[in-house]
Amino acid sequence: MSSSFSSALLLLAGLCSLVSGTQADDLENMDGALHDHEHHESVICHNIFYNVFDLAFAFYREPASRSETTNTLLSPISIVAAFAMLSLGAQGATLLQILESLNFNLRMVSEAHIHKCFQILLHIFQHPDHQLQLTMGSSLFVSDNLMLRDQFVQDIKELYHSKVIPINFWDTQFASKQINDYVERESHGEIVDLVQDLEKDADLILVDYISFHGKWTIHFPAEYTVEETFHVDEDTTISVPMINRLGIFLLTRDEKLSSWVLVQHSVGDVMAFFILPDPGKMQQLEEGLTQEHFNNLLGTIGERFARIHFPRLSMSAAYDLRSILSTLGITKIFAVHKAMLTFDDKRAGTEWASDLKYWAWPKALTIKFNRPFLLFIREENTNIPLFVGKVLNPTQQ
Structure with missing residues (x-):
């Protein structure tokens, strides 16, 4: 059994055995308190996102140090949101490893608050009145011979506007095409050929992408x-x-x-x-x-x-996040991330x-x-x- 396979199983054990008390249930019960304590909640979200700011430089240094010939580009908020989403299905040591490595102190903020803040943020980014030209998403592909709890799948959909998609990893060529076709469709053609090489014994892969078209x-x-x-x-x-x-x-x-x-x-x-x-x-x-x-x-x-x-700037980069996340102590997850950035100097302003x-x-x-x-x-x-x-x-x- 390969190390990547056994590592994935540790996480999948948590995903497949979620208890009936779910994050989404906690968040529904929390809605009334949110309306009564809006200022308190905004402070909590501010502190959570401040942690993301702190991680930005840590995320940058690992890929930048590995190449002196290619551009470096990644999205701290997209990466953190993707792993916060994944933590919905984790338990025990794996849960602590993910959240604490992302600078979330569970003694100061609850898991429910973390997910609520990201739910609000993603809603803001995707609101039609927001002029931010941003396409951002994460999806979880899991082996089709695994059974996940329905509530975990529902939580990912409701809180992170994402999906859990079953896939046969043994047919690596078809699996790669299935993942790439899905990401290209979800990103409206912005992100193509994200996944190149898959491991046959994989059981889980987190795919994260973001594309931004800036207008001066x-x-x-x-x-x-x-x-x-x-x-x-x-x-x-x-x-x-x-x-x-x-x-x-x-x-x-x-x-x-x-x-x-x-x-x-x-x-x-x-x-x-x-x-x-x-x-x-x-x-x-x-x-x-x-x-x-x-x-x-x-x-x-x-x-x-x-x-x-x-x-004039138009750039993109894709990474296997294992090398980046290992510097933060996260070692049990296989994930890929792609970021695209373009600034238009002709049409706006x-x-x-x-x-x-x-x-x-x-x-x-x-x-x-x-x-x-x-x-x-x-x-x-x-x-x-x-x-x-x-x-x-x-x-x-």
């Missing part, structure tokens, strides 16, 4: 985009379409991390932070960027007149003032994102981290 609140005319050189590393340069714009930007200089920080707003209450280290200072930035430092940095951001050179031509004001501060930089994207109302990543090559899809 400022429109960039075509004449402001030119081909410029991007320095992938000391020995490699490429030509990329670069937005070249003069104007008022939200900027700050981080002397401690030898970096410039550019903040851009996107339609749907999204705030994007692009952090450009000085040449040769990427490692210093990655090692020094903590949640505390990031929070302190926010207070220094202000409007500055500058000329910005910034590449107001036209920039015509008298600020890109060739004017030669003495303006000039910042060129023509070398690798970090990105951090969050939803403004909740401060939830949607994406964290590193751009090594803007042309890499």
Whole structure:
């Protein structure tokens, strides 16, 4: 029996033997109290999502350290929501391993509160009045010879808008196609070919995906985009379409991390932070960027007149989460995650003032994102981290 098979069984033992007292029942009983204590509940949810912010940097470091040639992109909130969902069916040591590794202190917050907060969050993200162009989902594929309790399946559907799908893992080619077809359909064609290699003895796989189409609140005319050189590393340069714009930007200089920080707003209450280290200072930035430092940095951001050179961005990345989660102590779960990110500089927002031509004001501060930089994207109302990543090559899809 393989280690992956036996590890999966430990989790499946919990999934297949849930007691009759369920999370959904607990949440229904909690609804009345929620209306009477809205402020208290909002504080609890704020603290839960603050934990996600703290995990963002931990999630980022493992895949970023493994590759010096490919972009890094993942979604902290999507990963945490997926594993919070999975914890619905776990018990004992596995339950504690999942929740505590995600920084949820069960002495301070109940399981029911955790799931309620994610239910509210997913409802907000999917509400038609919300302009956030976000497609996000998680699904649990389980071996078709296993019997799960109906209540567990129902809880996943009601609380996380997700599904448990039986599958025959022994036919790995057909199973991969079934998973990929399902994800492509659920993501409206955004996520394709997510799963490549499956293990025949697998009993459970968690599939998580997120796709975001950002639209800048400022429109960039075509004449402001030119081909410029991007320095992938000391020995490699490429030509990329670069937005070249003069104007008022939200900027700050981080002397401690030898970096410039550019903040851009996107339609749907999204705030994007692009952090450009000085040449040769990427490692210093990655090692020094903590949640505390990031929070302190926010207070220094202000409007500055500058000329910005910034590449058009469209990127994606997929990961086997086992290597990332093992650094947090989670070792019993097989999961894959894919994140996609695109910023549209053509269709949304107001036209920039015509008298600020890109060739004017030669003495303006000039910042060129023509070398690798970090990105951090969050939803403004909740401060939830949607994406964290590193751009090594803007042309890499």
